Amino acid sequence: MKPNQLPRGEAISRTPFPNxxxxxxxxxxxxxxxxxxRKINLDDTVDxxxxxxxxxxxxLVYDTSGAYTDPNVxxxxxRGLKPIRQQWIAAREDVQQLSRLSSExxxxxxxxxxxxxLRFQRIRKPLKAKPGQNVTQMH
Known part of the structure; x- marks a missing residue:
């Protein structure tokens, strides 16, 4: 695929996992x-x-596969992925939005x-922790 070419539909796997x-x-x-x-259906046990x-x-197992394995998305x-955590992150009040990208x-x-x-149509500005805050999923 050329660098400025979008992937074709068949290049993006949307197939659900079996069973x-x-x-x-x-x-x-x-x-x-x-x-x-992920709800995994098991075969019957045969005596x-x-x-x-x-x-x-x-x-039931935790599913880390993202939106691409959800047939309803x-x-x-x-356009990129929907910012499903945006309101939740903002409600914590522990981050600030940068005015521009931070890396050279x-x-x-x-x-x-x-x-x-190659750019996404919807680009959000990056976030960073406010002074004295620790942004992590671990607490």
């Missing part, structure tokens, strides 16, 4: 946060002596007109 479906579980600490989970089949309950690589490399890329075709 499973993506579901969302409401967060316990933050009810407005939906936690992505090797009498052949009796016993159904197994599905298993509209994907447009030019990022600013050089931003000023390079040859890269216009």
């Amino acid at each position: 499973s479906e993506k579901i969302y579980v409401r967060g316990q600490l933050h009810e407005n946060v939906n936690v992505p989970m 090797k002596f009498n052949g009796i089949r016993t159904p197994n309950e599905p298993v 509209e994907i447009d690589v030019r 490399y990022g600013r050089q890329r931003e000023e390079n007109k040859k890269l216009e075709k």
Whole structure:
């Protein structure tokens, strides 16, 4: 694929994982946060002596695959991913928005007109921790 060419539809995998479906579980600490989970359907257990089949309950696991494995999410690589955590992050009041990109490399890329075709249509300014704050998912 050429650097300024968008990937074709078949180049982006949207196929669900076999025997499973993506579901969302409401967060316990933050009810407005939906936690992505994968519901994996298991085969029946077959008794090797009498052949009796016993159904197994599905298993739920945390799903880190992102929006691309959710058939209900509209994907447009030019617009980027929906900022689903934006309100939650703002409500914590522990970050500030920068007026511009903070790295010299990022600013050089931003000023390079040859890269216009590669840019997302919706670019958000970066965030950083406010003084004395520690931005992490660990607390």
